[in-house]
Each structure stands twice: as C-alpha cells, then as structure tokens.
Amino acid sequence: MTAPIKRNETLQIISREHHFALLLCWKIREGLKKNIEAKRIQDYIDWFWENNLIHHFEIEEASLFTILPIENELYKKAIDEHESLRKLFSEKNKTKEILENIAYELDAHVRFEERTLFNVLQILATKEQLQQIEQHHNYKILDDWEDEFWVSKN
Numbered sequence: 085m086t087a088p089i090k091r092n093e094t095l096q097i098i099s100r101e102h103h104f105a106l107l108l109c110w111k112i113r114e115g116l117k118k119n120i121e122a123k124r125i126q127d128y129i130d131w132f133w134e135n136n137l138i139h140h141f142e143i144e145e146a147s148l149f150t151i152l153p154i155e156n157e158l159y160k161k162a163i164d165e166h167e168s169l170r171k172l173f174s175e176k177n178k179t180k181e182i183l184e185n186i187a188y189e190l191d192a193h194v195r196f197e198e199r200t201l202f203n204v205l206q207i208l209a210t211k212e213q214l215q216q217i218e219q220h221h222n223y224k225i226l227d228d229w230e231d232e233f234w235v236s237k238n
C-alpha cells in the first residue's frame with residue numbers, strides 16, 4: 085500500500101476550497117431530495133458561483149493547470165471539465181436536471197483534482213510557480229447564504 089502524499093501547503097489553500105465545493109454538491113442533492121423548488125436552489129448556487137467558484141476556476145486555470153504541458157491529458161481533462169461546468173453554471177433557468185448535472189459534474193471534477201491532478205502538480209511545481217499561486221490568490225470563500233433549504237423540513 086502506498087502512503088498518501090502529503091499535500092503541499094500552497095495547494096492546501098486551493099484544497100480547502102474543494103471542501104466547500106463538495107458541500108455545495110451535497111446541498112444541491114439534499115434540496116432535490118426534499119423537493120425544494122429549483123429556483124431556490126438556483127439562487128444559492130448562482131450566488132456561490134459568482135462569489136466563490138468563478139475565482140477558484142480562474143486561479144486554477146491561470147496558475148495551476150499551466151504547470152502541466154498543454155498537450156498533457158490531465159490538462160485537457162481539467163480544462164474540458166471547467167468548460168462544461170461553466171456552461172451549466174451560466175444557464176439562466178436551471179431545471180432540476182441541470183441542478184443534478186451540476187452536482188454530479190462538480191463532485192467528479194473536484195475528486196479528479198484531489199485524487200489525481202494535484203498529486204501530479206505538486207511533484208512538478210517549482211517554488212516560483214507555487215509562489216505565483218499565493219500571489220494571485222486574493223479572495224476568501226464566502227458561505228453565509230441565509231436560505232438554508234438543505235436543512236428545511238419541506
């Protein structure tokens with residue numbers, strides 16, 4: 085059995101944000117299970133996207149994925165998944181099906197980054213590249229949405 089690779093400190097900044105992304109997926113699924121109207125779920129995820137994920141995607145594309153050569157398969161997969169998620173998040177009218185797809189794709193994407201991509205990145209990244217990530221990281225995750233539909237009884 086191989087020991088898990090200890091996450092580099094700079095990458096931990098980004099990894100912590102993945103925790104919130106996975107929580108978002110869970111909240112969407114809870115909302116759907118409780119038959120919460122799609123609009124209420126959409127309002128929250130639109131807000132979460134605008135305030136958090138949009139920045140997270142940008143820093144990954146500008147400073148993390150670029151550590152890999154453009155022709156690398158993992159690079160292509162990461163970019164393709166961002167593209168697909170951006171499309172889903174920018175849907176003006178999110179149906180239940182779209183909400184399900186967001187929860188499914190975001191969950192899979194974060195797990196791919198955590199289990200595969202980041203392990204490769206932390207082997208390849210130079211000190212300068214890691215410093216660049218920290219310099220560009222200028223936002224904080226906001227998660228204080230008041231309409232907690234995921235704990236609602238109806």
Ligand SMILES: [Fe+2]
Pocket residue numbers: 141144166193197
């Ligand atoms: Fe990502």
Ligand SMILES: [Fe+2]
Pocket residue numbers: 102140144194197
């Ligand atoms: Fe990510």
